[in-house]
Amino acid sequence: MAEPYLIRMPKLSDTMTEGRVVSWEVEPGERVTRGTVVATVETDKAIMDVEVFREGYLAGPLAAVDSMVAVGEPIGRLVDDRDEALSADAGATDTTPGPEAAPSPEAEERPAAQPQAVPRGAHPVKMPKLSDTMTEGTLVSWEKDIGEHVGRGTVIAQVETDKAIMDVEVFREGYLSGPIAEVDSVIPVGEPIAYLVGDAGKVSEARREAAGAAPPSAPPAQPAFVPSGTPKAKTKIPAMPHGATPAPRPRGSRATPYARQLAGAHGIDINSITGSGPGGLIIAADVVASDVPKSTALRVFQVPGAGRPMDAMEKAVAHSMVYSLSMPLFRVTVHIHPEGLLAAAKDADSSLTVALAKAAALAIAEHPKVNSVYQHEDRIVERSQIDIGLAVETEGMGLVVPVLRDVGGKDLPALNAHWRDLVNRARLRRLKPEEYSNPTFTISNMGMLGVSQFDAIPAPGTSAIFAIATGGPQGMPVTITADHRIINGADAAKFLATFKDYVESPQRWLLGAGAAATSSVAAGIPQGDWDYDVVVLGGGPGGEDCARELAQHGKRVALINDGPLPGGECLWRGCIPSKTWRAGADRMRDRRHDARLGVLGTNAPRLDWGALEATRRRVLESRGEMALKTDKGMKVDYVQGFARFESEHSVLLDTSGNSNDPHRRAAPGRGDGRKLRFGAAVIATGAPPFVPPIDGADRAGVMTSDTVWELDAPPKRLVIVGAGAIGLEMAQMFADFGSEVLVLEAQQRPLAEVEAEIARLLVGLLETDPHLDLVTSARVESISGEPDAMRVTYGDAEGQRHHFDCDRVLMATGKRPVLDPLQLDSAGVQTDKGVIPVDPQCRTNVGHIYAVGDVIGGLMLAHTAAQQGRVAAAALLGEPAIYDQARDCGVIFTRPQAAFVGLSAEQAKDAGIDAVEVKVPLSIDAKAMITGETDGLIKMIADKAKGRVVGVHFLADHADTLIGEAVMMVSAGLTLEQVARAIHPHPTQTELFGDMARRLLARLRRTAKARK
């Protein structure tokens, strides 16, 4: 036999190093000729076809759709023989659903992929045919372990058919044995998924080889009750909800637990059933055989035509509705204005559906009858947990009712994460029975379909349902349909009134709910005889934005800041001074590109430190004075002094000295006793540099980001301890100024807040700088010597000790709030792990005291602090607003710049989002080629289900301006379509956003097509 021909990932451009398999255009075993397009792959530029250059039959293993494959690596094979192609191991690396997973004609004859592992005398448990259309099933879970003894009627596994997830019961006794099918594998109908052996000693542990990955299957049945598919197969047992109350043991006979559970869930009298198991044992199939259709058969109206059998979904709905006929129902309608909830839900990044469910749960908690259910033995089952089924119309699969569990007990972020996950999986048809069964209350929201009035029928096991229609001038009609046996008209009316109240007053619960009600005090400024409505402690970006916002709304505000001018760390010791140095360094660095654009004589720039420093000081002073003028103009009372809490409504001030003095901040004076009484307070006191207890770290010559500004010239040799944003920015700037820089980082991966690939590429680029060295996994042991003659001793990853002689050392080892001097105890404000914890509205555990910015931890960035300041102000003004880190952003001002907004693919996955990513290298961009700024890439991350951009990540020069558009995409939740359609000016790098969106859309279309 000739050697198989390997189809490799082609190199379709100079920059291409890897490609993503988008689709297979040919099925394994299909004959191809020279020039046939067998697959499409996505390169860094576009989606391209993969042609083959000889004849043959396509054979596996095929690279999985969506997988990344390095250029030159095989993605599939061509063989000369069709049988060989068909028998090749297509599933080993291929996750493409479809042809290779389909049963071949021989499959029926081959009981297992590894016949040699089948124990002698073993009885196969086969993939059952659960509907007429079913040809294969996906193994969802094993309910029993290999070696476990099982009896007739035992449910051993769950499989997913093209319609729903169903249980697999066995009909003989034995020990469960391999080869067993792997969870998630697709097995043709009739093929063994496991074996039963009579002797525990014969049990085989072997696994059946997978035939392919699970294809997306059909929607789960809506209600719990899903009777069998075709009448003749006994295995067609309904999907059974977990947690259903089993029927009592039958009198005078025995029943399997599953049969009792099934009978209990559907109110079937188990005593009336004759068991077909050994000794008259009642099994699940007997319960199904005895079920509702018999009692309803008499009511059939004869119409012309033969009819067709209903599918499982149709039957499930029909049987549920018949069951509901036993309920005496009545209806009550109110009109509700949901606009406030709509806005608050948007601000809280909550889906309106989830917010409505939460409002319903709060109302149910006050009217628990609505959560009870009547049982035919004249019993009421009262339930403490509120599980809300939410009917959603999904494209292509009709109505689905996933159940949000424990809506009363969970906070809004948790409910939203759960809901996103349920909806995503519902769309993929991967819901488990317990995820769409047994709600205690249901909401049907047809408002989104434009329905102006409707009512709904409660599902079996519930007593009431909400029907929500489209709003009109009177508001949004909400109709409750309720079971009159336990709920009367007044109950329903009161319940609706409470629900209306929750929906129309979301500020009472929605925003606080995000923090699991950390404080029982309502938002707003307590009334009283105060000196100020609000005092804000700290005049950095967090405090200043907060104070201005409050003053703009007419509140009396004192901005207490420990310095003559506002601005905080950002202005005096952080963003602005460091970016002044960066601007000088940029000018020097950019000169390197001049010659390639024909500009000569500029390649030997020299730094005038004095001039640069004069510019820096000028910018700082004028920005500080401008800020103070603006504060005063806005009627913010700027009070210079260091504040500490005296009580939960008063602070004492220390006005004894100047601020901005890092040496004083650690040990402020006790204060001159001036006291300010306030209604509410906002703590925005920042976080100064943290220096770990390293031997010699307190020596002269060891600087921090507070004191580095005292340098009278760039050091010739500089050690920077810490490779975070501040450390790396400083390292590259000083290297640009001509210093020899050694960066020592304790962690293996610097820049934890930056997307992993971007951080790795940036570190790689920095290391190419001849003036800069970066050692990771380094442990600094000691610092000795005096300024201009210092020595740093450190150990490397291998434990080797090194010395580095330098002029200065800069500790860039993080920032930590200094909390003791604030005397938070006097106000009852709690701290946790060195920061002040807050809820999404930035409220501390004390209802009228808020904290924002670096002092609360998280992203320690100026715009983050400012946003949190505005959020706290909004809360104090009684407006809904929250801080959402998933939409925050940052720029690391190296060259190229690393920048991020929103989520990385990894973070999106952790948040339960099915994310897709596309990236484009700067090396293909015309503008970057002109300026010689081709290092780096841009990545876009989108939520596959919603088609929205959830993150953009940059390693690019000019990322600080490019990111603006990405910020709008993420904060507004723009769709890929919207970004793709926007007209971007040419030639600019903003065009890359449109390109990426279009590529992602094309990929999603291709993969969707390939999966059909």
Ligand SMILES: Cc1cc2nc3c(=O)[nH]c(=O)nc-3n(C[C@H](O)[C@H](O)[C@H](O)COP(=O)(O)OP(=O)(O)OC[C@H]3O[C@@H](n4cnc5c(N)ncnc54)[C@H](O)[C@@H]3O)c2cc1C
């Ligand atoms: C070198 C460097 C570069 C940086 N670059 C950037 C950047 O490029 N982009 C970015 O977004 N962020 C950057 N940052 C971070 C940014 O400076 C901070 O995140 C931001 O300033 C935090 O704002 P804040 O309002 O929380 O606190 P701060 O800005 O620290 O302001 C707090 C203020 O409160 C005062 N204060 C403290 N205690 C009291 C008290 N008890 N009473 C009265 N006043 C008090 C302090 O003196 C200070 O003025 C940088 C930081 C450094 C060190």
